[in-house]
Amino acid sequence: MNDTVTPTDNHEQAETQARKPWREPATLRWVTSAAILAAGMVAGGYLLGNGLLRAHYADRTVTVRGLAEREVTADLATWTVAYSASAPDLASAQAGVDRDTREIRAFFKDLGFPADALQPTGVNVSSMNDRGNVTFTVRQRIALRSTDIKRAEEAVRKQFDLVKRGVMLEDGSGMSYTFTGLDRIKPQMVAAATKDARAAAEQFAHDSGSTVGAIKDATQGYFSISARDGDSGGGWGVSDTPYKKVRVVTTVNFYLK
Numbered sequence: 001m002n003d004t005v006t007p008t009d010n011h012e013q014a015e016t017q018a019r020k021p022w023r024e025p026a027t028l029r030w031v032t033s034a035a036i037l038a039a040g041m042v043a044g045g046y047l048l049g050n051g052l053l054r055a056h057y058a059d060r061t062v063t064v065r066g067l068a069e070r071e072v073t074a075d076l077a078t079w080t081v082a083y084s085a086s087a088p089d090l091a092s093a094q095a096g097v098d099r100d101t102r103e104i105r106a107f108f109k110d111l112g113f114p115a116d117a118l119q120p121t122g123v124n125v126s127s128m129n130d131r132g133n134v135t136f137t138v139r140q141r142i143a144l145r146s147t148d149i150k151r152a153e154e155a156v157r158k159q160f161d162l163v164k165r166g167v168m169l170e171d172g173s174g175m176s177y178t179f180t181g182l183d184r185i186k187p188q189m190v191a192a193a194t195k196d197a198r199a200a201a202e203q204f205a206h207d208s209g210s211t212v213g214a215i216k217d218a219t220q221g222y223f224s225i226s227a228r229d230g231d232s233g234g235g236w237g238v239s240d241t242p243y244k245k246v247r248v249v250t251t252v253n254f255y256l257k
Contacts, residue, residue, distance in 0.1 A: 061216055062205065062256055064197045064200040064201045065200070066192075066196035066197025068193035068196060068250075070189060070245070071228055073149065074179045075149065075178070075179060076177070077147070077177050078143060078145050078178065079152070080141050080144075081141065082139065082173050083139070083168055090127075090136045093136040096138070097123075100167045101142065107161060111154060113148075113155075117144055118143070121142065121143045123140045153242065175240055185246065189248050193248055193250040201254045212256065213254060215253065221248055222248070223247070224247045227240070227243070
């Protein structure tokens with residue numbers, strides 16, 4: 001008996017043939033590859049855009065300077081006392097200098113300085129012939145070195161007692177004070193200068209509608225030590241001050257967000 005194909009059977013076979021290509025392995029691989037490629041393009045576009053945005057923000061920086069100052073007291077006093085004596089002969093000139101040396105040592109001893117606080121630092125002998133009249137001059141220097149700042153200040157106040165003792169002080173005989181503890185305060189001062197720089201950067205960022213990010217780079221300036229109340233020079237009758245001002249300026253480059 002012959003098989004009879006109904007119209008319904010033909011319709012089902014057509015649908016089956018229409019759906020069959022989507023089940024083929026090659027077609028499935030093509031669809032999967034296309035989907036992956038599309039997803040990659042989307043992700044790549046996002047990452048590229050995000051990278052450009054980050055690069056844009058990375059270029060936004062502000063460079064500011066920060067200042068830190070601190071008042072300190074010197075911890076070392078040095079006084080090079082220069083004096084001289086002149087005479088028609090060298091022996092008499094040398095005897096005059098020896099007498100002045102004894103008076104200077106007695107002066108500092110009376111103030112309470114130990115003997116080893118004074119050390120000779122140099123001597124010079126010269127002569128001058130004025131129409132046959134020869135004059136010899138002996139110049140000598142003796143240095144005081146002490147960490148007793150209060151006692152050093154007292155010596156300065158009483159330095160004219162040396163003149164009363166007959167000692168002829170020469171130019172350059174003033175007291176000099178030094179602060180030697182810079183290494184101890186450097187870290188705190190650098191931190192303070194950086195904090196001051198950030199405050200300046202934050203003000204700039206506020207005015208420009210930004211926020212301050214991390215430090216991109218920074219440069220530490222030189223530390224300077226000067227008289228607290230203005231410059232003072234040495235010289236006869238003029239003394240340095242033990243009261244100092246330490247100053248440092250840092251240059252900091254901040255990122256802006």
